[in-house]
Amino acid sequence: MSLGIDIQGLTVRYPDVTAIDDLTLRLAGGKIYGLLGRNGSGKTTLxxxxxxxxxxxxxxxxxxxxxxxxxERLTQQICLIREAGDVVIDGDSVGNILRRARLLRPTWDDDAAERLLELFELPRRRGVSKLSRGQRSALGITVGLASRAPLTMFDESYLGMDAPSRYAFYDALLEDYMEHPRTIILSTHLIEEVARLFEEVVIIDRGRLVAHEDTDTLRMRGAAVVGPAVAVDDFTAGMTVLGEQRLGGTKSVTVYGDIGEDARRVATDWGLELSPVALQDLFVHLTKGDHA
Known part of the structure; x- marks a missing residue:
């Protein structure tokens, strides 16, 4: 089971800032979404x-x-795990946290929870106050995945984990999603690290929708152009350049904008290689501006 989301004209105002600004967005159920935005963009509020x-x-x-x-019927099917660790209570143990989560989630899977405890080396009897920051993050991840909620959202909930643990989480999430499809939203700053999971990407900036597209389609908005430096410079003249690198006589330039079939044939004739642009480069370009 997967839940779709329909947001219409959503606005959230605080005394000194508008966190969400007339946001309209529709997300079909049964996909993994990447929710991207700079600090203060409105992701957590959303x-x-x-x-x-x-x-x-x-x-x-x-x-x-x-x-x-x-x-109540609907919220039992929605699970949000935040970086702050909402499921973590200092005076409790890992085992009690999982037992409480089981009571709240009708789709809870005990076997999945046990596998994740073993994967992240979480002692069931240990008090939460004695867990490291990374272990607390892993406990939140365990609750999120084992909940099997039809709508599961992770809001920077894995930032306390080291790189091997994060990659173990990504693999576990993808494996579990393939076996039990549902709607998953990942809010993250570690874009290139987790981009392989995204089926669609939503980018918001200052509470407004900047982009919502299939990941491959979004990445095709630009290109990394690699080849002889002179040919690369001639080919990219007049384009929006996101970045460039040079090694000897070879140059790589990342550009933003549609590159038509005629231009791609020219690139081939000139011995240039075109490849999709990195998602993080696109994100930086689409959200650039005066940010604190």
């Missing part, structure tokens, strides 16, 4: 509203055709 942690004041948030706020 996920909190979808998870019914707060009431919508302007606009609408619809999940599976219903408003989630104060909707």
């Amino acid at each position: 996920l909190s509203l979808i998870a019914a942690y707060r009431r919508v004041r302007e606009g609408r948030v619809i999940v599976d055709g219903q408003e989630p706020f104060e909707n």
Whole structure:
């Protein structure tokens, strides 16, 4: 089971800033989405509203055709794991945290939880207060994946983990998603590290939607052009350049913008290699501006 999301004219205002600005977005169920945005872009606010942690004041948030706020049947099917570690209570043990999660989630899978405890080397009897930051993150990840919630969202919830543990999480998430399809949203700053998981990418900036596209389609908006330096310079003249590197007589230039079939044939004739642009480079370009 997977839940779709329909957001219409969503706006969230604080006294000194508009966190979400007339956002309209529709996400079909049964996909892995990457939610990207700089600090203060509104990602956490958006996920909190979808998870019914707060009431919508302007606009609408619809999940599976219903408003989630104060909707117990629906919120049991939505799991949000935040970087702050909402599931972690200092005075409790790992085992008690998992038992409480089982009571809240009708789709909970004990076997999945046990496998993840072993994967991340989490002692069931250890008190949460004695866990490292990385272990606390791993505990949140375990709850999120084992919940098997039809809508599961991770908001930077793996930042406390070291690189091997993060990659173990990515592999576990993909394997579990293939066996039990559902809607998953990953909010992250580690874009290139996790980009392989994204089926679609949503980019927001200052609370506004910047892009929502299939990942491959988005990456084809630009190209990395590699070849003899003179030919690369001639080919990319007049294009929006995101970055460049040079090694001897060879040059690589990353450009943003559509490159048509005629231009691609020219590139081939000139001995140039074109490849999709890195998602992180596109993200930086699409959200550039005066950010704190």
